[in-house]
Amino acid sequence: MPPSGARLRVLVPVTGAFHGKVRLKRNGLVDTEGVERILSRESAQALALAKQLAAEGAELVVVHVDKGGGEEVLREALAHGADQGVLVEGAEKSESDASTRATTIAEVYKQMGPFDAVIGPARSEFAGFTGTLAALAGQLELPCLVGVSRVAVDGVGLRIAYQSLFGDYDLRVPRPSVLLVGDLEPSHPTAWGIHDAHRVKGILRVKADNYTVQKALTKRQRIENVPQESRSLESVDGATLVRRLRSRSLIAEKGGSP
Amino acid sequence: MAFEFAFTPEQRLLKRSARQFMRSQIEPGLPDDDWSGHGGDSPLELVKRMQHQGWFGIGIPRALGGAGMGEVEYCILMEEISAVDSSLGTIFGAHSGIGLMPIYLFGNDDQRERFVRPIAEGRHLAAFALTEPTAGSDAASIKTKAVRDGDDWLISGTKIWCSNGNFADTVVVFAVTDETLGAHGGVTAFIVSKGTPGFTVGTIEDKMGIRQSNTAELIFDNCRVPKQNVLGKVGEGFIAALTALDGGRVGLAAACLGACKRLLDDCVRRAKDRERYGKPLGKNQSIQWMLADMATDIHLAEYAVYHAATLTNEYYEKIAHGEPVPRALREKVSRAAAAVKIHCSEMTGRAGERAIQIFGGDGLKMKYRIDRSFRDQVITEIYEGTNEVQRLIIARELLQEGA
Numbered sequence: 001m002p003p004s005g006a007r008l009r010v011l012v013p014v015t016g017a018f019h020g021k022v023r024l025k026r027n028g029l030v031d032t033e034g035v036e037r038i039l040s041r042e043s044a045q046a047l048a049l050a051k052q053l054a055a056e057g058a059e060l061v062v063v064h065v066d067k068g069g070g071e072e073v074l075r076e077a078l079a080h081g082a083d084q085g086v087l088v089e090g091a092e093k094s095e096s097d098a099s100t101r102a103t104t105i106a107e108v109y110k111q112m113g114p115f116d117a118v119i120g121p122a123r124s125e126f127a128g129f130t131g132t133l134a135a136l137a138g139q140l141e142l143p144c145l146v147g148v149s150r151v152a153v154d155g156v157g158l159r160i161a162y163q164s165l166f167g168d169y170d171l172r173v174p175r176p177s178v179l180l181v182g183d184l185e186p187s188h189p190t191a192w193g194i195h196d197a198h199r200v201k202g203i204l205r206v207k208a209d210n211y212t213v214q215k216a217l218t219k220r221q222r223i224e225n226v227p228q229e230s231r232s233l234e235s236v237d238g239a240t241l242v243r244r245l246r247s248r249s250l251i252a253e254k255g256g257s258p
Numbered sequence: 259m260a261f262e263f264a265f266t267p268e269q270r271l272l273k274r275s276a277r278q279f280m281r282s283q284i285e286p287g288l289p290d291d292d293w294s295g296h297g298g299d300s301p302l303e304l305v306k307r308m309q310h311q312g313w314f315g316i317g318i319p320r321a322l323g324g325a326g327m328g329e330v331e332y333c334i335l336m337e338e339i340s341a342v343d344s345s346l347g348t349i350f351g352a353h354s355g356i357g358l359m360p361i362y363l364f365g366n367d368d369q370r371e372r373f374v375r376p377i378a379e380g381r382h383l384a385a386f387a388l389t390e391p392t393a394g395s396d397a398a399s400i401k402t403k404a405v406r407d408g409d410d411w412l413i414s415g416t417k418i419w420c421s422n423g424n425f426a427d428t429v430v431v432f433a434v435t436d437e438t439l440g441a442h443g444g445v446t447a448f449i450v451s452k453g454t455p456g457f458t459v460g461t462i463e464d465k466m467g468i469r470q471s472n473t474a475e476l477i478f479d480n481c482r483v484p485k486q487n488v489l490g491k492v493g494e495g496f497i498a499a500l501t502a503l504d505g506g507r508v509g510l511a512a513a514c515l516g517a518c519k520r521l522l523d524d525c526v527r528r529a530k531d532r533e534r535y536g537k538p539l540g541k542n543q544s545i546q547w548m549l550a551d552m553a554t555d556i557h558l559a560e561y562a563v564y565h566a567a568t569l570t571n572e573y574y575e576k577i578a579h580g581e582p583v584p585r586a587l588r589e590k591v592s593r594a595a596a597a598v599k600i601h602c603s604e605m606t607g608r609a610g611e612r613a614i615q616i617f618g619g620d621g622l623k624m625k626y627r628i629d630r631s632f633r634d635q636v637i638t639e640i641y642e643g644t645n646e647v648q649r650l651i652i653a654r655e656l657l658q659e660g661a
Contacts, residue, residue: 019274036270038271038274072267072271075267075268075271076271079271079275188275188278188279188283188311189271189275190310190311190312190325191272191311191312191313191316191325191327191331191335192312192320192325192326193312194268194271194272194275194325195268195320195325195326195327196320197268197271198266198267198268198271199268199326
């Protein structure tokens with residue numbers, strides 16, 4: 001945590017998404033050549049949450065682990081109001097699994113910190129980003145909360161609102177914490193922000209190798225190392241799930257309190 | 259060498275974010291029935307949200323509170339706003355294209371600070387008042403007069419068809435200051451603020467199209483304006499008007515392009531979803547031809563509009579920086595602006611007819627908003643200079659070149 005009176009700093013890891021028609025090649029692979037990369041909707045939601053702290057004077061540093069087309073993704077994040085951008089290049093050569101990404105982001109956190117919070121998206125375009133940020137929280141030994149829709153400074157901590165299956169909560173968490181955004185209206189960049197992101201604000205480019213990324217297990221190794229387990233999953237419809245949760249008093253009865 | 263004609267990453271982001279914002283934040287707030295919601299301040303809440311996006315000073319430098327972009331970006335916004343609602347496009351165009359731009363281009367530092375900054379920062383709205391009951395296409399025949407009285411000017415006369423006129427904070431008003439000199443030398447532009455004594459709003463026109471855009475009559479009765487509010491030099495108002503209208507026409511063409519693209523999207527969806535004789539409408543060649551003709555019109559228009567915007571941007575940058583403007587560039591801009599204005603407004607008319615044909619009877623129902631597009635298009639062949647006047651401009655250029 002920065003010394004008292006210092007400007008609050010927030011690290012916002014962002015992800016990209018394909019914009020336009022993505023076709024399948026004859027070999028079954030996804031053909032993304034020439035398809036524009038943009039900031040993912042979930043990242044725009046994370047920025048909307050981070051801007052709540054920016055309104056209280058926080059500096060927002062966005063980081064993007066590039067898999068190609070990353071500069072435009074990062075500039076778009078800057079257009080949403082972030083103050084500084086870090087583009088980690090060369091990551092496309094390594095296995096882009098959650099653990100490796102988390103290690104890379106953790107290195108950015110350590111080298112560019114201190115930060116008061118990490119605020120990120122809960123999903124990315126093809127898979128969950130929750131794993132990445134949960135792994136990040138684990139590596140940095142920080143608390144991690146999912147589904148956050150409101151955040152504000154509260155003394156030496158942060159006051160957050162978050163949603164879960166069991167209801168909405170309002171609680172105080174320490175600084176720093178890793179916060180994954182919940183269902184929130186995405187931020188919209190202004191024309192002023194778009195101008196500044198492309199003509200005023202700079203981007204710090206770093207090579208993934210510089211961060212001594214420790215290669216996590218590759219997918220192949222992971223599959224080989226996980227004991228084969230055969231398990232049939234029970235198919236449960238929504239009504240059954242609600243009934244079971246009610247029977248355990250985990251959600252309210254109709255018209256009653258839990 | 260390749261001919262590069264593509265948006266920059268910055269322009270692509272502006273276009274995409276404007277589209278998302280308009281469709282998620284503005285479109286749901288539009289009235290379902292534009293026929294009854296008219297003449298009041300109903301669009302102002304939506305306009306305010308658009309102002310907060312920094313769009314209303316898009317072509318103004320950052321140092322003056324604007325977004326520091328230019329005419330191409332102005333056209334991008336016109337396209338995306340008008341794709342959602344032509345009335346909002348008209349409000350934006352009347353404000354940015356012809357209301358604000360002449361103050362920025364011809365104003366001095368003091369005027370830019372006093373009037374341009376609050377507009378560019380999204381706090382004020384602007385309007386442009388040229389047309390009069392007896393001077394429409396022949397704008398040089400305006401009768402509104404301004405008479406010198408000490409350090410002030412007294413403006414008297416009536417302006418009509420002033421978009422944003424009833425809620426604009428700042429209006430650029432053109433008045434005759436020397437009857438003996440005619441339009442070139444005898445007309446001066448004045449910056450008049452809302453609430454100036456002697457300036458009142460008259461009738462708000464009830465129209466068949468762009469009904470959410472208010473079209474006001476402005477009455478000036480010995481309206482006292484300080485000499486510091488003379489825009490540019492005395493007698494050079496008509497040049498300011500024509501210069502602003504060139505950019506305004508390109509913006510209008512972009513608005514038509516946006517409206518037309520939206521119509522095409524609606525028609526394609528209809529052709530896929532609607533089934534007749536056991537197959538989607540789009541399986542009929544007659545429908546396919548209509549869609550292909552619309553798409554072809556749009557494809558050509560897009561290049562022409564953004565080419566005209568690029569020329570206008572070069573033209574405006576020279577004026578704003580006090581550089582001499584080559585006559586060839588000025589004529590090229592006027593001709594390109596006239597051409598895209600004609601082509602795009604008439605293209606939207608054709609698209610509206612085809613859309614109603616593809617939608618059949620549903621095209622007349624309000625819920626599909628095809629009727630609204632059809633009614634909104636009519637004015638585009640008239641305002642910012644009728645298409646007939648635009649043809650005169652082009653023909654005059656052609657004949658001069660051949661002489």
